[in-house]
Amino acid sequence: MGKNSTIIIAGAGVAGLTAALLIANRGFKITLLEKMKSIDSSGVGIQLSPNATHVLAELGLLEKLEAASIAPKNIVIKKGSSGIVLSTFPLVNFMLERYGAPYLVLHRADLANLLFDACNDHPDIDVQFNRKIEDVAMHANGVTVMALNCNGQNTGGNPGQTSEYLGAALIGADGGHSKIRTAIVGGEPAKPSGDIAWRALVDINKVPKSISKMDTTLWMGKSGHIVCYPIRKSRFLNIVAITPSSSATEIARGRCKTDGEALFNFFAKWDADIVQLLKTTNEWHGWPLNQVEPNGNWVKGATVLIGDAAHAMLPYAAQGGAAAIEDAAMLAKSIGAHADDLPLAFIDYEKIRKPRATQIWQLARTNRKIYHMGGVAAVVRNIVLGNSSNDQLYKRFEWLYGWKC
Numbered sequence: 267m268g269k270n271s272t273i274i275i276a277g278a279g280v281a282g283l284t285a286a287l288l289i290a291n292r293g294f295k296i297t298l299l300e301k302m303k304s305i306d307s308s309g310v311g312i313q314l315s316p317n318a319t320h321v322l323a324e325l326g327l328l329e330k331l332e333a334a335s336i337a338p339k340n341i342v343i344k345k346g347s348s349g350i351v352l353s354t355f356p357l358v359n360f361m362l363e364r365y366g367a368p369y370l371v372l373h374r375a376d377l378a379n380l381l382f383d384a385c386n387d388h389p390d391i392d393v394q395f396n397r398k399i400e401d402v403a404m405h406a407n408g409v410t411v412m413a414l415n416c417n418g419q420n421t422g423g424n425p426g427q428t429s430e431y432l433g434a435a436l437i438g439a440d441g442g443h444s445k446i447r448t449a450i451v452g453g454e455p456a457k458p459s460g461d462i463a464w465r466a467l468v469d470i471n472k473v474p475k476s477i478s479k480m481d482t483t484l485w486m487g488k489s490g491h492i493v494c495y496p497i498r499k500s501r502f503l504n505i506v507a508i509t510p511s512s513s514a515t516e517i518a519r520g521r522c523k524t525d526g527e528a529l530f531n532f533f534a535k536w537d538a539d540i541v542q543l544l545k546t547t548n549e550w551h552g553w554p555l556n557q558v559e560p561n562g563n564w565v566k567g568a569t570v571l572i573g574d575a576a577h578a579m580l581p582y583a584a585q586g587g588a589a590a591i592e593d594a595a596m597l598a599k600s601i602g603a604h605a606d607d608l609p610l611a612f613i614d615y616e617k618i619r620k621p622r623a624t625q626i627w628q629l630a631r632t633n634r635k636i637y638h639m640g641g642v643a644a645v646v647r648n649i650v651l652g653n654s655s656n657d658q659l660y661k662r663f664e665w666l667y668g669w670k671c
């Protein structure tokens with residue numbers, strides 16, 4: 267073991283790619299196995315708060331990240347039924363001045379490609395696609411990982427054959443439905459939350475004039491909410507609309523493309539701007555939202571979980587990706603401190619990391635309650651929001667955005 271040994275990472279999502287860079291920088295060799303044939307270029311937008319962007323800045327990626335991103339001016343919170351503005355919180359300069367790193371929004375594929383390019387340029391990182399991890403054996407020398415060659419064309423391997431990889435340790439960054447969690451570490455399968463996220467990208471020229479193209483906007487209403495923000499040099503507006511899964515049971519079973527009829531029905535009586543905005547496209551992706559309780563085990567011997575594999579959360583604090591980046595930073599730090607004893611490094615990481623990851627996970631749940639209030643509770647919420655100063659609000663989130671590794 268020790269520096270120069272190889273650590274295997276399962277999954278080339280934001281968690282796996284960031285961990286690869288940070289751990290390789292500490293003198294380890296990385297083999298990153300990804301089951302897909304390339305970096306996921308589908309998907310839509312992602313918001314990255316300062317607790318995440320400061321990690322990417324330390325990796326020397328801030329300039330490229332900013333070039334691919336937009337820094338929204340404000341978060342504008344509106345009443346879903348009428349579109350009345352309840353509150354406006356400044357983002358762009360405020361976040362930078364307060365936390366020393368920017369709040370950015372960008373296309374997920376741009377983030378993933380930026381991280382992947384940095385991995386590709388790193389002499390100690392080997393990313394292999396079409397490698398689906400099927401089994402792991404733990405032994406005195408670390409781990410042997412068995413991965414199915416999903417497609418021989420890009421990899422030189424024979425499709426359907428299994429390759430073996432020997433590593434000093436394995437990092438499970440294989441997402442919410444992590445096989446490493448359920449089959450190796452012994453955790454529970456992800457649980458459906460009962461909500462569906464409907465996602466779409468809309469040509470900015472089709473967006474109703476009354477909807478800001480420079481801000482992140484949040485509309486709150488009974489049992490649902492909508493978030494939108496501009497991406498890709500403001501050519502598109504990214505929309506995420508949340509409804510209960512009962513309004514789209516057919517989608518609750520898995521991601522799929524849909525014309526969004528159930529979505530339109532749910533929001534039919536909301537503010538006219540929203541109805542108009544949702545009708546600008548009929549290409550929606552229904553995304554059932556699952557959660558992984560963060561209180562399960564994250565470590566078994568020389569295997570450890572990070573990102574959604576450890577604690578998939580609701581996206582209502584826009585923090586799942588940020589928490590995955592934080593995990594990667596904390597894990598790299600623990601590995602740096604215990605380079606000769608990776609199982610100890612993993613225990614150290616789990617101990618330090620779990621309370622904060624749990625706090626973020628809970629925040630997302632609390633936001634669900636707040637955003638989806640109806641009746642008197644919503645009236646009280648709106649009054650409190652309207653009377654909160656920027657300073658009061660940011661003090662509440664100092665612990666979140668002000669985090670540094």
Ligand SMILES: Cc1cc2nc3c(=O)[nH]c(=O)nc-3n(C[C@H](O)[C@H](O)[C@H](O)COP(=O)(O)OP(=O)(O)OC[C@H]3O[C@@H](n4cnc5c(N)ncnc54)[C@H](O)[C@@H]3O)c2cc1C
Nearest residue numbers: 277279280281301313399440441573574581584586587588
């Ligand atoms: C609607 C929505 C909006 C969101 N908005 C935000 C936001 O604004 N800000 C934010 O910070 N977060 C947001 N999130 C959360 C964020 O997307 C996730 O938390 C983040 O992508 C998790 O990254 P990950 O690398 O842990 O997992 P994933 O991105 O799921 O990556 C896992 C990777 O592992 C691979 N894999 C799986 N199994 C295997 C296997 N057996 N062998 C090899 N490879 C495997 C997968 O193909 C995948 O590439 C949002 C989520 C949703 C659903």
